[in-house]
Structures are given as structure tokens and as C-alpha cells.
Amino acid sequence: xxxxxxxxxxxxxxxxxxxxxxxxxxxxxxxxxxxxxxxxxxxxxxxxxxxxxxxxxxxxxxxxxxxxxxxxxxxxxxxxxxxxxxxxxxxxxxxxxxxxxxxxxxxxxxxxxxxxxxxxxxxxxxxxxx
Amino acid sequence: xxxxxxxxxxxxxxxxxxxxxxxxxxxxxxxxxxxxxxxxxxxxxxxxxxxxxxxxxxxxxxxxxxxxxxxxxxxxx
Numbered sequence: 001x002x003x004x005x006x007x008x009x010x011x012x013x014x015x016x017x018x019x020x021x022x023x024x025x026x027x028x029x030x031x032x033x034x035x036x037x038x039x040x041x042x043x044x045x046x047x048x049x050x051x052x053x054x055x056x057x058x059x060x061x062x063x064x065x066x067x068x069x070x071x072x073x074x075x076x077x078x079x080x081x082x083x084x085x086x087x088x089x090x091x092x093x094x095x096x097x098x099x100x101x102x103x104x105x106x107x108x109x110x111x112x113x114x115x116x117x118x119x120x121x122x123x124x125x126x127x128x129x130x
Numbered sequence: 131x132x133x134x135x136x137x138x139x140x141x142x143x144x145x146x147x148x149x150x151x152x153x154x155x156x157x158x159x160x161x162x163x164x165x166x167x168x169x170x171x172x173x174x175x176x177x178x179x180x181x182x183x184x185x186x187x188x189x190x191x192x193x194x195x196x197x198x199x200x201x202x203x204x205x206x207x
């Protein structure tokens with residue numbers, strides 16, 4: 001339903017909060033509407049009517065969702081770093097286990113496709129005296 | 131064995147998601163209302179809960195119903 005807006009084909013009506021005398025109005029939202037013809041069968045009769053659907057973008061709600069997304073991105077990044085951190089009593093994960101676990105943290109936070117992550121196992125050779 | 135790790139935000143994907151944020155849908159069979167009329171009608175309906183909230187709020191906080199001492203009641207009001 002938002003495709004016309006994203007394509008710039010639908011003009012948005014602005015909603016402003018009435019301001020006190022001498023002050024500028026505060027823009028709080030913008031939106032548009034679509035009329036949808038609907039049909040239902042009631043008592044064996046066909047009833048038709050038109051429903052108007054208003055799609056409104058609240059600036060405060062958009063800001064809140066943006067803040068929540070940033071919080072989830074931060075949480076997913078922290079979970080990603082915690083995967084390979086050593087800790088007493090914590091089993092070290094194998095390399096093959098890390099990527100699925102990282103994918104789980106991304107899915108859990110709902111930020112799939114918003115981050116790129118890379119991990120590489122580096123082996124070290126230790127000389128042992130015989 | 132140690133791990134070299136890197137994580138990077140996909141700013142383009144994040145920016146593409148932003149236009150879809152903040153949308154709400156209202157629906158009715160009244161075909162004469164404009165967007166501002168619908169928004170303000172939805173934000174300002176009568177709710178009985180508001181009356182109780184006003185009684186229990188800071189300005190009319192008459193909540194000490196368990197008090198027996200008239201002086202204390204008077205002092206709190």
C-alpha cells in the first residue's frame with residue numbers, strides 16, 4: 001500500500017498541531033487515503049460498500065521506531081561480540097557454530113539484512129619441546 | 131585458535147527501511163473525512179478511563195481513602 005508514496009506518485013496531506021497565537025504550527029504527521037470497495041454476504045444478501053483507509057505516518061512514531069531499531073542493532077552487535085569472548089565456565093564455540101549463532105542473534109533482534117558480519121578462525125602453531 | 135571478527139552496518143539497507151516507519155492505518159466507511167480530521171478525531175475521543183485518571187492524578191489526588199484522621203485528610207487535600 002505504501003508503494004505509491006515511495007515512488008513519489010501519491011501526494012501526502014500534512015497534519016499539523018494547532019499552535020498558540022504567534023507561534024508556528026507543528027507538523028505531526030502526513031498521510032493519504034485509498035478507497036477500497038468491499039463485498040460481504042449477510043443473510044443471503046450481497047452487501048457492497050466502500051471503505052476508506054487512511055494511511056498516516058506519525059513523525060513521533062517514526063522517530064520511536066528508528067530509536068528502537070538502533071537499540072536492536074546495538075544489542076545484536078553486542079551479542080555478536082559476546083559469542084567469541086572467553087569467559088570462565090563458558091564453552092568455546094567452534095567456528096562452524098559461530099555463524100549460525102550469529103544468525104540467530106540477528107533474527108532474534110529483527111535486524112536481518114541490516115548488518116554485514118565476518119568471522120575468521122586463525123590457528124596458531126605452538127612449538128612443543130620433545 | 132583465535133577469531134578475527136568484524137561487523138558493519140549496512141547503512142543503505144537501514145536508510146531504505148526508514149520510509150516504512152511510523153505508519154498507522156485508520157479505516158471507516160465515512161468517505162468525507164480528510165487525513166487531519168481522522169487523526170484528530172482518533173486522538174480526541176471520550177474515554178471513561180480519563181475521568182478516573184483525573185481523580186487519581188496529581189491535581190485531584192484524593193486517594194488516601196484508608197485514612198481515618200480528619201486532620202490528615204485535610205492536610206493531604
